[in-house]
Amino acid sequence: MFLGFINCVYAKTPFKVKQGNPLVILQKDKKAIYDIDYSKMIVTDGDPENDMDFASWLASKDEDGKKWSKDWENKEKAECKKAFREKFNKEIKNGFELTKLGKDYKVIFRISKIDFGPAVKMKLTGFGGGEAKASGEFEVRDFNTDEVLTIITFENLVGESSFKQIGRIKGLFENFSEELSDFLKSYQKEEKKAAKTKQ
Secondary structure, eight states: OHHHHHHHTOTTSSEEEEEEOGGGGOOTTOEEEEEEEOTTOEEESSOGGGOEEHHHHHHTSGGGHHHHHHHIIIIIHHHHHHHHHHHHHHHOTTSOEEOTTOOSEEEEEEEEEEEOOOHHHHHHHOTTOOOOEEEEEEEEEETTTOOEEEEEEEEEEEOOOOSSHHHHHHHHHHHHHHHHHHHHHHHHHHHHHHHHHHO
């Protein structure tokens, strides 16, 4: 009931609390090891008939498919992980820090679907290429017990525009962290109000 009340306040946000309390993130003295999970990510262009898994999408990039896949595995995946950490730590200033050696929490950022938009849109927008949209979830676990402390889902999260697809993925991390920061501040305020109402 309490969780449902808080969730209903955020009709316009891409975030919803699926489990636990998201305010576990707001612990400035804690550190979290983290990873980005693309294993079940579907790439879409808005037409369900064209949906494909991420590996197949990389391989489908015309004659350069092998190069796209190689670049992703050898360089770009690590770039994305670094960008996610940097954006999160910059925006969530009063929260735990994402590090390579975190010992307090485990964070898993899962992208279940990413929409780069139709190919024709890329041609029409020209330089800048438009922004990507993504859906997925942000999960926080206790590092020692592996207990799930919170799961925050997001739908149709809009990223920043970039000419390169890799830049559009990074743009999602930028907006994710900015919007999550605002969401946590609002959630904290609403939780305090709800607590006072219950007294």
